[in-house]
Amino acid sequence: MAEFVWHAVSPLQHSFTPGRMGETADAAGVRMAEIRNFNLVQIFARRGQWSAVAKAAKAHFGVEAPTRPQAVSGKAGVLLWSGPDQLSALTARRGDEIRPLDALRDRFAGIASLSDQSDGRCLLRISGARARDMLAKVSSVDLDAAVFPVGAAAATAIDHTAANLWREADAADGSPVFKLLVFSSFADSLWDTLVDAAAEYGIEVESPAGL
Template sequence: MADFSWTTQSPLKKALVPGRHGAAGATAGVTLTEMRDIVLMQVMARRGKAAETAKAAKKLFGVEPPVSPKAVSGKGATLVWSGPDQFTVFAPRSDEAAQLEAMTKAFAGSASLSDQCDGRCLIRVSGPRARDAIAKFSSLDLHDSVFPVGSSANTSVDHTAVNFWREANGADGTPVYSMLVFTSFADSLWHVILDSSLEYGVEASSARAA
């Protein structure tokens, strides 16, 4: 009988080629980054337990979960709206077992949890031309007055379901957008974003979430 060794690897192992792509220039117009070493937990309040779930989230993360399409940053995690009475917890991985155990205890009896750590891929798009690139494949209106920092949406990109939200602006003041996609579609989405960004110059890389 054959022995199998299961080794975790990025769904973008083949698609992600680090470095500069597309138009040359002093500064890349788009920065495309796969965020690795993350913890993802889908939290779904049980019937009649939404208030109790919100209370548990505030105790654990210091903020109440969003009740509309938004993303809020709390103690060591970002809570992203993913539907009525449900949200996704995104956090940099430190001690995954301890992090998941803390959430399991906090929401015991009030919410159902779904561990998404190995089922989703997080792609971050930033830079001065990020909005222009995203406009090629998304129908979302990303103008500051409509989609400010902290906004989120459940949308479709190239027939692929994506959880999309806007992070705090980068150090250079340019917008930062995060896209959470199922790992089986990550390769396809990466190529869509990359192809849409080439004319602006792209800097591609992976990074540990912080």
């Protein structure tokens, strides 16, 4: 029997083509990239165990666990608030790692329930001078710089689908940078929606990137 090869396929593998899309008259107003090599673990505190979970998260990821809609970046990755007493730990994937829970299980044993969502979500990076205008077409969340500062996060719905949206440090040119986490099965459809929303500003689809 032939040896089996396990190629990972992103839900955007077939719709995602790097390069210029939409209006091309001026510099692209929106830049979009898919981020492929990440692990995402949902950490859900058990009853009465939030403070223990926060402590364990701090110990493991080196940053304070957020207690309100925020994305806290540390060396190991991003701790994303995903609901009351819930965290999503977003970390870079090492190689072909397929069991991200293993590294966390002991640390959270008895105090949290863990669920691997690394394949349940598709992660996008949206930036550029017109990123906010484009997101205003798909998101009802107020993304004004003052209202939604760097580090702010939202569990929200985009095109009737649950998603997580957060803001990271601005790009070098001062334009805002957003990350968007969407359900894998919806990613293909949502990608089309995002491209349509950004088309008038010109889009630069960037090659898939790491976290």
